[in-house]
Amino acid sequence: MPWRMTRASEDLTSCFVGVAFYRDSAGTTLQTSVAQVFNQRGDGVIVRGAAARQSKDDRQPHLTETDAKNLLAQSLASYRREHRTMPARVMLHKTSSFTEAEQRGFRAAAADHLVDLLEMVWLPRGDSIRLFRGGEFPPLRGTMLSLSEQRHVLYTRGSVPLYKTYPGMYVPSVLPFRLVDTESSPEEIGAELLMLSKMNWNATQLDGRLPITIRTAEAIGGILKHLDHGETPAPRYAYYM
Secondary structure, eight states: OOOOOOOOTTSOOEEEEEEEEEEOTTSOOEEEEEEEEEOTTSOEEEEEOOBOEEOTTTOOEEOOHHHHHHHHHHHHHHHHHHHSSOOSEEEEEESSOOOHHHHHHHHHHHHHTTOSEEEEEEOOSOOSOOOOOSSSSOOBTTOEEESSSSEEEEOSSOBBTTTTBOOOSSOOOOEEEEEEEOSSOHHHHHHHHHHHTTOOTTOOSSOOSSOHHHHHHHHHHHHHTTSOTTOOOSSSEEEOO
16 A cells, blocks of 8 residues: 555544445436445445435435435444444545435434544536646646635646646646535645545556545446346445455
């Protein structure tokens, strides 16, 4: 393992959960991909979720309160089996906005498992904002712009001073993130997203646009969609290698 996330002595022990969605191969059924659960060393477990529903209001996939509660409860139970302990803090990343029902469900699961702090952050698919930097190369990796108290964009890919260049083939796009229910500052969450974008041990690339929570959840969803309708992979919990 090349490195792990830095953690100050006063920091709470954290786990990071990414929730993404996919459709079956026929495109007819909308499913929750997985809750992809990581600790600060990058060790992860995968939990398959229940079917989601597309909202008529925002055209995004959402969970019922009960399904949201069950998904996070299963994630925390799986985390405990793997690591023999429970986190004091859970950072929940989700690719669709959080409804009130989802928030209630996630909070109920965290309370049932005696989690001291649950933070929820929405990672939209994209944002129209782009930044420009003087010279020949894109903005520096780690550049963040706050558009409001909740809405922020972060360059998880960009120019790297150590390399004196941009180590990429295409113009980098921002990673948008929106604070839903957090105690951490936008700068702290941005720094965390930046670290999580480097935790893909299956590739030699320095970084990725998405944090490992969402990147892996979406990759697993790409596999699950090819299963026959109603088929459940065994074992239910799989380890991310």
